[in-house]
Amino acid sequence: MLYLVGLGLGGVKDITVKGLEVIKKCSRVYLEAYTSILTVGKQALEEYYGRELILADREMVEQDADEILRGADVTDVAFLVVGDPFGATTHSDLVLRAVNAGIKYQVIHNASIMNAIGCCGLQEAGLSQGPSKGARNEMCLLKLSHLLCFSDIKVKEQSMENLLRGRKIYEPPRYMSVNQAAEQLLEIVRNRREREEELAISEDTVCVGLARVGADDQAIVAGKLQQLACCDLGGPLHSLIITGHLHPLEVDMLRLFATQPDSLQSLRTTDSSTYTS
Amino acid sequence: MLYLVGLGLGGVKDITVKGLEVIKKCSRVYLEAYTSILTVGKQALEEYYGRELILADREMVEQDADEILRGADVTDVAFLVVGDPFGATTHSDLVLRAVNAGIKYQVIHNASIMNAIGCCGLQEAGLSQGPSKGARNEMCLLKLSHLLCFSDIKVKEQSMENLLRGRKIYEPPRYMSVNQAAEQLLEIVRNRREREEELAISEDTVCVGLARVGADDQAIVAGKLQQLACCDLGGPLHSLIITGHLHPLEVDMLRLFATQPDSLQSLRTTDSSTYTS
Structure with a gap:
């Protein structure tokens, strides 16, 4: 059996009881280490699980999946x-490769940023996912529902030069921060204004910045876009939400996280023009 | 401290280790019992946690929240x-009431249908949430991204007569099934066609029905809308996805769950007209 186990978002204890039992009984345990990161590292997980973990980077998962699946028809991985x-x-x-090889699989779910983002009080129902590759994709900025932008993650990526030369030398990991994303959005706003093109957001659009959601030191700030461009939320991973139409209860929740006590005081909630404060 | 603890979707062991530790140390533990249900009941949870649970129905949470929060400034709830x-x-x-009463709170996240739905292979990035109140809201049917419709849940609801007479007599719980939702959608398709109005879906639109996601007996079927109107996925809770533009990898995944071996064979994935098979 191939078990795909979600680890949740924060620390070692965010794994489910079911997931932990699976890890303890499997003959090999791989840790996928490139689409996201936990606030704790591999070593902390190994100590907590009492198991050695095999790091699976993008190369391994995409080019050496057979090694991950080896023997999973007769043992548990x-x-x-x-x-x-x-x-x-x-x-x-990976699932398709398993099924084609006659290997059964089971998924053990956990929280992800897609649903945990609700902790800032914005209803997921109104959340659309924005461009995962940075905040520069202007196409998405005309939507009126809340827009969730994941900050860009670059782990084990090669520089263009090293890629062309076939050298497996990797750049240090980089994680886009909320203030960097906000700064890029402000640049788009300014560029559009210069070209006199319409855009649904402005410097005053209410945005929410989130960092390390689910971890003990998670940080959430709500404020105008230009305020978020100046905030420092600490270590990765960061997410930014551009709010759309806000329900009164959503406004009340956002006020809990206001960058300044009065920065969301004037926020109106009466109509769809409410995404400026 | 008020702890809001997610239980995940399947059985007793879907709680996180962190969540389980919190339950064991709290002086009172409430179980919210009206926005969703687990495949296991209150008793199974009580036995597994080793704790008595206080059932919190809609009335209690909306009208008697002070009782839930009682003492949470000095003890853990x-x-x-x-x-x-x-x-x-x-x-x-509930969170806002806590904060206003000077009570700290902490959220312990878990999987929800909003992210676990990805198990059928459709990328969440393309998922929009549809009408939670049944599938009859025609407004949403013109979207082209995947549309997630939760099947209607009616728990502890009063009949109109009992509501008007102020009698606290509740109807038995009802859960809409995938085939009922598909049947309602087919009716909309037929009505629209009679009125010669445009609609983005037809009897042949590829849909995915999911039941008890995350539980050991979860069921997933993919097929044309008219095929899903005839399927029986067993007990609640059910969800239905109307697919939009499909990525080739999504098509491969959906074929794992095809209602009939050949029902998705002819599915094309070359352009945005791919949502009919």
Whole structure:
């Protein structure tokens, strides 16, 4: 059996009881280490699980999946993923390879940023996912529902030069921060204004920045876009939500996280123009 | 401290280790019992946690929240929610009441249908949430991204007569099934066609029915809308996805769940007209 086990978002104890039991009984346990990161590292997980983990980077999962699946028809293999196992296409690919090889699989779900983001009080029903590759994709900025932008993650990526030369030298991991994303959005706003093109957001659009959701030191701030461009939410991973039409209860929740006590005081909630404060 | 603890979707062991530790240390533990259900009941949870659970129905949460929060400034109270705690607006309300009463709160996340739905292989990025109140809302049917419709849940609801007479007599719980939702959609398709109005779906639109996601006996079927109107996925809870533009990898995954071996064979994946097979 191939078990795809979600680890949740925060620390070692965010695994489910069911997931932990699976890890303890499997003959090999892989840790997927490129679509997301936990606030704790591999070593902390190994100590807590009492198991050695095999790091599975993008190369291994995409090019050496057979090694991960080896023997999984007669023994149990676990593949651990931060968040929920079905956040990234690559893991569908692993499932398909397993099924084609006659290997059964089971998914053990957990929280992911897709649902945990609700902790800021915005209803998931109104959340659309934005461009995963940075915040520069202007196409998405005309939507009126809340827009969730994941900050860009670059782990084990090669520079263009090293890629062309076939050298397996990797850049240090980089994680986009909320203030960097907000700064890029402000640039788009300014560029559009210069070109006199319409855009649904402005410097005053209410946004929410979230960091390390689910971890003990998670940080949430709500404020105008230009305020978020100046905030420092600490270590990765960061997410940014551009709010759309806000329900009064959503406004009340956002006020809990206001960058400044009065920054969301004037927020109106009466009509669809409420995404500026 | 008020702890809002997600229970995940399947059985007793879908709670996180962190969540289980919280339940064991709290002085009172409430089980929210109206926005969703687990495949196991209150008694199974009580036995597994080794704790008595206080059932919190809609009336209690909406009208007697002070009782839930009583003493939570000096002791620990847990509020358990199937899935993730922030799936329903009501729980934002509880958080706001806590904060206003000077009570700290902490959220312990878990899988919810919003992210676990990815197990059918459709990327969440393309998923929009449809009408929660049944599938009859025609407004949403013109979208082209995948549309997730939760089947209607009616728990502890009064009949109109009992409501008007102020009698606290409740109807038996009802859960809409995938085939009922598909049947309602077919009716909309037929009505629209009679009125010669445009609609983005037809009898041949590829849909996915899911039941008891995350539980050991979860069921997933993929097929044309008219095929799903004839399927029986067993007990609640059910969800239905109307697919939009499909990525080739999504098609491969859906074929794993085809209602009939050949029902998705002819599915094309080359352009945005791919949502008919």
